[in-house]
Amino acid sequence: MLLVFLVAAVVSQTAARFTADWTSLDARPLPSWYDEAKLGIFIHWGVFSVPGFDSEWFWWHWQGQQPPDQKCVRYMSENFPPGFSYPEFAPQFHAQFFNPGDWADIFKASGAKYVVLTAKHHEGFTNWGSPNSWNWNSVDTGPHRDLVGDLGEAVRNRSLHYGLYNSLYEWFHPLYLNDKKNGFKSQEFVMHKLLPELYNMVVRYRPEVIWSDGDWEAPDTYWNSTQFLAWLYNDSPVKDTVVTNDRWGAGCSCKHGGYYNCQDKYTPGQLPKHKWEKCTSVDTFSWGYRRNMHIKELMDLPSIIEDLVSTVALGGNYLLNVGPTPDGMIPAVFEERLRGVGAWLNINGEAIYTTKPWRVQTENTTIPIWYTSKGTAIYAIMTTKPPKGTVQLLEPKTSAATRVTLLGNTEALPWAPVKPSAGLTILLPELSYTPGQAWTLKLEGVQ
Numbered sequence: 001m002l003l004v005f006l007v008a009a010v011v012s013q014t015a016a017r018f019t020a021d022w023t024s025l026d027a028r029p030l031p032s033w034y035d036e037a038k039l040g041i042f043i044h045w046g047v048f049s050v051p052g053f054d055s056e057w058f059w060w061h062w063q064g065q066q067p068p069d070q071k072c073v074r075y076m077s078e079n080f081p082p083g084f085s086y087p088e089f090a091p092q093f094h095a096q097f098f099n100p101g102d103w104a105d106i107f108k109a110s111g112a113k114y115v116v117l118t119a120k121h122h123e124g125f126t127n128w129g130s131p132n133s134w135n136w137n138s139v140d141t142g143p144h145r146d147l148v149g150d151l152g153e154a155v156r157n158r159s160l161h162y163g164l165y166n167s168l169y170e171w172f173h174p175l176y177l178n179d180k181k182n183g184f185k186s187q188e189f190v191m192h193k194l195l196p197e198l199y200n201m202v203v204r205y206r207p208e209v210i211w212s213d214g215d216w217e218a219p220d221t222y223w224n225s226t227q228f229l230a231w232l233y234n235d236s237p238v239k240d241t242v243v244t245n246d247r248w249g250a251g252c253s254c255k256h257g258g259y260y261n262c263q264d265k266y267t268p269g270q271l272p273k274h275k276w277e278k279c280t281s282v283d284t285f286s287w288g289y290r291r292n293m294h295i296k297e298l299m300d301l302p303s304i305i306e307d308l309v310s311t312v313a314l315g316g317n318y319l320l321n322v323g324p325t326p327d328g329m330i331p332a333v334f335e336e337r338l339r340g341v342g343a344w345l346n347i348n349g350e351a352i353y354t355t356k357p358w359r360v361q362t363e364n365t366t367i368p369i370w371y372t373s374k375g376t377a378i379y380a381i382m383t384t385k386p387p388k389g390t391v392q393l394l395e396p397k398t399s400a401a402t403r404v405t406l407l408g409n410t411e412a413l414p415w416a417p418v419k420p421s422a423g424l425t426i427l428l429p430e431l432s433y434t435p436g437q438a439w440t441l442k443l444e445g446v447q
């Protein structure tokens with residue numbers, strides 16, 4: 001026992017440090033909690049929630065891009081006094097109904113194991129009292145509250161991991177615009193705004209996910225990404241548990257960092273070699289709250305479940321986004337979706353959490369099937385109700401010991417081989433109604 005302890009102490013003391021280059025950083029093993037978690041909740045909340053129109057990109061579409069988006073220009077001229085500027089939305093970010101415990105209860109009920117909040121989106125407004133974002137943060141104006149800290153406390157209290165989204169670039173920051181004008185040869189924005197704020201954020205809130213974004217206009221050398229990550233992995237208070245994504249500079253996405261997001265809503269056609277995460281939004285038009293959203297523009301529960309299942313079968317994590325209102329409410333329709341996912345996971349979670357991709361990820365004989373595996377069990381998830389009372393699976397290799405059950409139901413189901421040791425036809429019981437419209441077969445004694 002003592003020897004084990006001594007060896008462990010020596011190993012941890014001599015553990016190699018990461019150096020500030022991609023070869024070293026990319027070789028860091030991903031902390032295991034992340035792959036086991038499978039499901040996270042993404043929250044886009046900020047000043048953009050106040051206009052609540054178009055998307056979280058509203059400011060850019062209205063006043064950044066050339067030519068501006070006429071629908072945003074019209075929305076402003078028809079609803080706000082002439083000369084109204086975007087920063088004037090901040091005092092209306094009241095968050096007066098924000099109850100972090102209520103939010104965390106909803107996230108917990110969704111079955112998610114981690115939560116990622118926008119600490120700062122491209123507009124530059126921080127949802128915490130950043131000393132580097134004077135008067136453009138949630139403590140100096142708007143809610144007058146540490147949103148990042150208060151949500152973090154509630155989320156952690158429910159044993160969920162807490163992550164923070166951080167945009168590297170800020171559309172209109174004068175120092176950023178100046179660096180950009182200099183072809184990113186100067187780093188005034190990075191040295192005086194981005195990095196002090198980011199280091200401070202990590203030390204204060206100890207996020208276990210850093211969901212980086214807004215990297216694409218400049219190379220990672222401009223952002224000092226490798227130096228930051230080396231500190232994060234070697235010396236930060238979250239060095240052992242933190243995970244990061246892949247948005248650390250132009251050309252990094254899908255190539256460098258921790259897990260890969262590739263593009264938003266990325267859906268690979270086959271099993272990727274590297275751990276990845278699909279981020280997507282219940283509101284298919286926006287990540288931030290929209291006052292004019294319609295139900296037909298939202299993902300329904302069966303499509304969310306199918307997306308979650310196919311993502312996990314292909315080795316990914318699923319990060320599902322909701323956009324709260326500026327009053328601090330999670331729209332009831334989003335809450336209903338999240339609770340629906342949780343209800344489905346209460347029965348089928350065994351086929352999701354801590355699973356690994358199987359030898360074959362999908363087949364479509366009777367109906368589309370997605371496979372996952374855990375230990376010696378494999379799970380065949382049906383995202384459609386089979387038209388008849390049987391389902392045929394061609395990929396599993398059966399044996400005399402093969403046993404099939406339906407999750408939520410303890411009885412073994414009758415089955416017959418298709419060929420002597422490959423494939424089986426399973427006689428299904430009456431499939432009870434589930435709002436998620438997906439059922440899981442558990443197969444044991446198969447290969």
Ligand SMILES: *[C@@H]1O[C@H](CO)[C@@H](O)[C@H](O)[C@H]1NC(C)=O
Binds near residue numbers: 156157159
């Ligand atoms: C959550 O808060 C309650 C009440 O303050 C406390 O008793 C409990 O230990 C906390 N749970 C965790 C996991 O922090």
Ligand SMILES: *[C@@H]1O[C@H](CO)[C@@H](O)[C@H](O)[C@H]1NC(C)=O
Binds near residue numbers: 195224227228
């Ligand atoms: C940024 O990177 C440069 C080297 O490219 C290094 O000299 C400097 O210390 C780094 N700064 C921070 C704050 O990481």
Ligand SMILES: *[C@@H]1O[C@H](CO)[C@@H](O)[C@H](O)[C@H]1NC(C)=O
Binds near residue numbers: 364367368
């Ligand atoms: C499964 O097969 C059916 C019938 O050939 C087809 O209509 C459907 O699109 C397929 N589904 C998938 C997910 O490949």
